[in-house]
Amino acid sequence: MMEGATGPEPPAPPECPDCGLSAERHVTYYGTHVLLEPDMPVPAHTVPVWHRWYVDSNGTAWNSREDEPAPGAVCRVPHRIACPGLSPEETGLWRWPAAVRAENARRACDKAAGKTGPAALPDAG
Numbered sequence: 001m002m003e004g005a006t007g008p009e010p011p012a013p014p015e016c017p018d019c020g021l022s023a024e025r026h027v028t029y030y031g032t033h034v035l036l037e038p039d040m041p042v043p044a045h046t047v048p049v050w051h052r053w054y055v056d057s058n059g060t061a062w063n064s065r066e067d068e069p070a071p072g073a074v075c076r077v078p079h080r081i082a083c084p085g086l087s088p089e090e091t092g093l094w095r096w097p098a099a100v101r102a103e104n105a106r107r108a109c110d111k112a113a114g115k116t117g118p119a120a121l122p123d124a125g
């Protein structure tokens, strides 16, 4: 549920219950189904955690949860975050800009403290 694998189960058609659009349905390793946006691979680092999906060669989809993507990795996004039938609150994506703002606030703090970036080590005194 946290990953959004709440797609319609077969034999129901792979259509979004909220907007009626068809999407690409994949089974997950825990047996539920997820609707992924068809033909839309995106750079994984631009997708918020919990919304990064990958499809194995056997057609099974899995969510990388909070793991950082490998450099250059490409993932799939669930239809749910692109659904025109849901409000931002319903997609859960309202957390995305909030998380980006929080990260930027942290970076601004680091910058003000004279750190140069993510590689900067904490001041050990």
Ligand SMILES: [Zn+2]
Binding pocket: 016, 017, 018, 019, 020, 021, 079, 082, 083, 084, 085
């Ligand atoms: Zn939809």
